[in-house]
Amino acid sequence: MLTPPAAIEALLFASGEPLEKKRIISLLDLKESEFDMALEALTTQLEGHGLSIIDTGEEIEMRTSPETAKVVKKLRESELARDLGKASMETLAVIAYKSGSTRGEVDWVRGVNSSASLRTLLMRGLIEGKEDPADKRRIRYSLTTEALAHLGLTRAEDLPRFSELAAGARDIIKAESNEENA
Numbered sequence: 001m002l003t004p005p006a007a008i009e010a011l012l013f014a015s016g017e018p019l020e021k022k023r024i025i026s027l028l029d030l031k032e033s034e035f036d037m038a039l040e041a042l043t044t045q046l047e048g049h050g051l052s053i054i055d056t057g058e059e060i061e062m063r064t065s066p067e068t069a070k071v072v073k074k075l076r077e078s079e080l081a082r083d084l085g086k087a088s089m090e091t092l093a094v095i096a097y098k099s100g101s102t103r104g105e106v107d108w109v110r111g112v113n114s115s116a117s118l119r120t121l122l123m124r125g126l127i128e129g130k131e132d133p134a135d136k137r138r139i140r141y142s143l144t145t146e147a148l149a150h151l152g153l154t155r156a157e158d159l160p161r162f163s164e165l166a167a168g169a170r171d172i173i174k175a176e177s178n179e180e181n182a
Contacts, residue, residue, distance in 0.1 A: 004030060004038035005045060012053075012062035016115035017103075020059050020137075084120070091117035092147065095127055096156055097165045099142040102132065106141070109172075121147075 043053045052065040106114045121127040126147040132138040
């Protein structure tokens with residue numbers, strides 16, 4: 001059976017972003033005191049392992065620990081030196097045709113988790129993320145001028161079949177959202 005600290009670790013790893021404590025407590029069906037003990041145990045287990053728990057009071061996130069900064073910096077520099085892979089190009093295309101996409105929308109279109117691709121594109125300055133005014137827990141991604149230059153365009157509307165594909169993407173995502181809310 002999965003222990004509460006292991007379950008919290010799995011949720012944080014799978015999410016790739018901060019999670020509200022209340023949400024974790026609900027997902028794991030824990031009491032607040034049980035959650036606090038499990039989080040403390042996980043924090044202790046991670047000491048010296050290269051990962052740490054960031055606790056803002058309302059949210060927690062699993063990140064690399066400060067001691068790993070040099071090695072993580074080398075990884076990021078090597079990622080920036082490489083060409084964009086297929087996954088990153090797919091993610092960039094989704095955002096190009098549906099500006100203001102959330103990670104969930106990008107994941108839905110691609111059919112896989114896009115966290116790594118989004119991180120790569122953010123690090124390279126090809127996309128930017130802004131808080132969703134309707135739901136402050138979500139980030140909406142859009143192309144930067146750097147992305148347009150990378151693609152050899154002066155504006156997103158110059159993409160092939162932009163009007164047709166952008167409208168189709170909006171319609172599909174809207175229909176999917178309506179089905180989930182029904």
